[in-house]
Amino acid sequence: MAKPAFSLDGRSLITPQSVSEHLNPQTDAQLADVVQTAAAEFAIIINVAMQRLSSTQNRADAVKWLIAQLHDVRLKYGPAAWQKLAPIIRAHSSAEILQQCPFTKWSFEKPRGYSGDATLIDFIYQHPAIAEEVAKTTPLGRDIFGYTINAPGPVAVRERRDILTEFVDDTAARVGPDTEVLAIAAGHLREAESSAALRENRLKRWLALDQDPLSIGSIVTQFRGTRVEPIDGSVRGLLARKHQVGSFDLIYAAGLYDYLSDKVAIRLTQVCMEMLKPGGTFLFANFSDEMADDGYMESYMNWELLQRSEADMWRITNSCATADTVETAVWYGGNRNIIYSTLRKRA
Ligand SMILES: C[S@@+](CC[C@H](N)C(=O)[O-])C[C@H]1O[C@@H](n2cnc3c(N)ncnc32)[C@H](O)[C@@H]1O
Numbered sequence: 001m002a003k004p005a006f007s008l009d010g011r012s013l014i015t016p017q018s019v020s021e022h023l024n025p026q027t028d029a030q031l032a033d034v035v036q037t038a039a040a041e042f043a044i045i046i047n048v049a050m051q052r053l054s055s056t057q058n059r060a061d062a063v064k065w066l067i068a069q070l071h072d073v074r075l076k077y078g079p080a081a082w083q084k085l086a087p088i089i090r091a092h093s094s095a096e097i098l099q100q101c102p103f104t105k106w107s108f109e110k111p112r113g114y115s116g117d118a119t120l121i122d123f124i125y126q127h128p129a130i131a132e133e134v135a136k137t138t139p140l141g142r143d144i145f146g147y148t149i150n151a152p153g154p155v156a157v158r159e160r161r162d163i164l165t166e167f168v169d170d171t172a173a174r175v176g177p178d179t180e181v182l183a184i185a186a187g188h189l190r191e192a193e194s195s196a197a198l199r200e201n202r203l204k205r206w207l208a209l210d211q212d213p214l215s216i217g218s219i220v221t222q223f224r225g226t227r228v229e230p231i232d233g234s235v236r237g238l239l240a241r242k243h244q245v246g247s248f249d250l251i252y253a254a255g256l257y258d259y260l261s262d263k264v265a266i267r268l269t270q271v272c273m274e275m276l277k278p279g280g281t282f283l284f285a286n287f288s289d290e291m292a293d294d295g296y297m298e299s300y301m302n303w304e305l306l307q308r309s310e311a312d313m314w315r316i317t318n319s320c321a322t323a324d325t326v327e328t329a330v331w332y333g334g335n336r337n338i339i340y341s342t343l344r345k346r347a
Pocket residue numbers: 116117118121184185186187188189190209210211212215233234235236253254255256
């Protein structure tokens with residue numbers, strides 16, 4: 001058996017060289033050592049978490065603690081070791097327990113065949129559409145769910161939905177009845193449910209583009225007779241200019257850039273800037289590199305996201321600002337788990 005490079009207290013054997021090998025193992029043997037140490041630390045953590053979950057008291061606290069521990073382990077052992085550790089965690093018997101949480105289970109099973117489908121986000125929104133799925137869960141699953149959807153990531157996603165509604169309503173107030181909005185990767189367009197501008201018919205159109213026919217079907221049913229216009233389309237279609245959709249006062253994408261490489265993100269942003277009317281705004285959101293739930297999401301939920309730092313967001317934003325761009329901004333949501341960029345076109 002390979003000897004662990006570190007003692008478990010994370011201090012005694014650390015030398016500058018071992019720290020760098022630890023975060024950036026150069027050889028397979030070094031990586032195997034680091035993974036073994038990380039797996040040993042995980043074993044201790046999960047033992048404690050399972051003990052705490054076996055009691056009916058304070059299960060939410062136990063899940064909160066586990067999520068924080070997994071975040072720390074992910075950070076401490078570095079990306080290469082984490083890539084190897086995440087499948088070990090998913091294969092651990094604790095996965096069956098944690099996947100009793102309907103949100104965790106949905107993400108892990110991926111009924112739509114991809115991560116981050118609109119129904120998964122409905123769990124976060126605590127939307128009535130997922131009530132039946134939640135009702136099927138065990139009491140333990142419900143207790144775990146009680147914390148997973150109130151972890152910092154989901155809190156930030158609910159705020160993101162509200163920010164989108166606010167942007168649409170503010171745009172309608174500024175532009176008037178000719179307001180045209182485009183939501184890219186619209187999901188179920190839940191932000192439209194509380195839009196005063198939509199309710200009061202103060203928009204010309206709110207185009208909602210998504211690649212999943214089930215998302216589009218849900219929008220068709222829910223928003224029939226309103227100014228919402230669903231469109232079955234994709235980022236690829238937008239980039240190829242396949243969708244002749246016109247121009248907009250507001251274009252936004254939430255829950256999409258987290259899956260796009262810089263190259264595609266930049267190209268999409270450029271295309272969106274071209275589709276803006278004078279004075280229009282483009283907004284994109286991304287999970288930030290400060291997000292706290294990443295270890296749990298990437299292991300038990302098998303939900304991998306491309307987190308971005310403030311510098312990453314500026315790199316995309318600055319690559320897309322042209323002489324026609326009058327204002328750019330990069331800003332964090334309330335708990336810094338989601339970061340936003342806005343670009344405004346000259347009026
Ligand atoms: C995480 S959900 C976000 C939904 C919504 N924007 C929200 O914030 O609640 C991601 C959505 O992006 C859609 N999507 C993913 N890749 C896409 C692509 N390449 N083109 C269009 N839609 C895409 C999925 O179908 C899914 O509905």
